[in-house]
Amino acid sequence: MIINILLMFVLGLVLGSFYCKIGTRLPLKQKLFTPSKCESCGHILKYNEKIPLLSYIFQHGKCNECHQRIPAIYPMFEFITGVLFVITYIVFKDFYNANLTILFALSFISSLLIIMVTDIRYMLIPNKLLLVSTLFTVSLKIILEVKNEVHKSFMDVGYALVIMSIYALIMFLIMYIIKKLGELIFRKDALGGGDVKMMAFVSAIVGYKLSIVIVFLGSFIALPFSIINSYRKNDALLPFGPYLAIATIILFLCNVSFDSLLEFIN
Numbered sequence: 001m002i003i004n005i006l007l008m009f010v011l012g013l014v015l016g017s018f019y020c021k022i023g024t025r026l027p028l029k030q031k032l033f034t035p036s037k038c039e040s041c042g043h044i045l046k047y048n049e050k051i052p053l054l055s056y057i058f059q060h061g062k063c064n065e066c067h068q069r070i071p072a073i074y075p076m077f078e079f080i081t082g083v084l085f086v087i088t089y090i091v092f093k094d095f096y097n098a099n100l101t102i103l104f105a106l107s108f109i110s111s112l113l114i115i116m117v118t119d120i121r122y123m124l125i126p127n128k129l130l131l132v133s134t135l136f137t138v139s140l141k142i143i144l145e146v147k148n149e150v151h152k153s154f155m156d157v158g159y160a161l162v163i164m165s166i167y168a169l170i171m172f173l174i175m176y177i178i179k180k181l182g183e184l185i186f187r188k189d190a191l192g193g194g195d196v197k198m199m200a201f202v203s204a205i206v207g208y209k210l211s212i213v214i215v216f217l218g219s220f221i222a223l224p225f226s227i228i229n230s231y232r233k234n235d236a237l238l239p240f241g242p243y244l245a246i247a248t249i250i251l252f253l254c255n256v257s258f259d260s261l262l263e264f265i266n
């Protein structure tokens with residue numbers, strides 16, 4: 001148990017570092033498997049400068065070559081990914097077909113984490129990222145449900161795929177209407193096109209009812225930050241995607257369904 005938790009944490013650290021790389025390179029259409037460089041001086045990082053979390057600590061948060069500060073968001077993101085991997089393992093380890101359940105959960109959470117990186121960094125969520133995330137996570141969900149004997153025939157699987165597409169479409173339309181209303185009322189882009197498509201992806205996995213709860217929870221989490229932002233008279237738009245991703249991860253790891261939420265309120 002302790003060994004597994006430790007392994008999940010290390011896996012999370014390593015993949016967290018890789019997700020940072022995907023999230024910062026994909027929108028710029030840069031190759032993924034070229035050497036990492038210091039963002040300030042372009043110094044190519046040696047293997048001992050690329051150890052997740054530890055390199056940052058040993059180098060006191062500075063580049064070995066130019067001594068410029070390395071943004072603290074990178075080690076923080078690696079650490080958070082490690083913690084989320086551990087929580088995922090603890091939440092789903094006793095489920096039927098636990099390994100596959102954990103793999104599906106990690107695929108969903110990992111997609112959301114990479115979305116957070118691209119949205120924080122560039123205020124956009126690439127279509128390619130959403131497409132690959134959807135294909136990967138939906139496939140794992142279907143395989144898991146077949147293994148769990150939720151679907152017993154090809155017809156069942158086809159039906160489940162149609163339902164997922166309808167859920168995605170419903171949420172796409174809801175987000176699109178919110179976006180258009182926001183533009184009418186605030187006369188500026190309140191919601192990006194990426195957020196609309198991202199919630200369609202989330203809805204395919206968790207259903208549209210829970211996705212609506214996620215939009216409310218995400219707005220609630222974003223509220224203090226947006227108040228601080230307007231107090232500082234900062235006109236820069238805040239990306240909304242990360243708050244939606246945080247809300248999704250919280251509800252997903254609490255393993256709540258819309259019906260259980262309703263029971264909780266009653």
Ligand SMILES: [Zn+2]
Binds near residue numbers: 041068
């Ligand atoms: Zn440097």
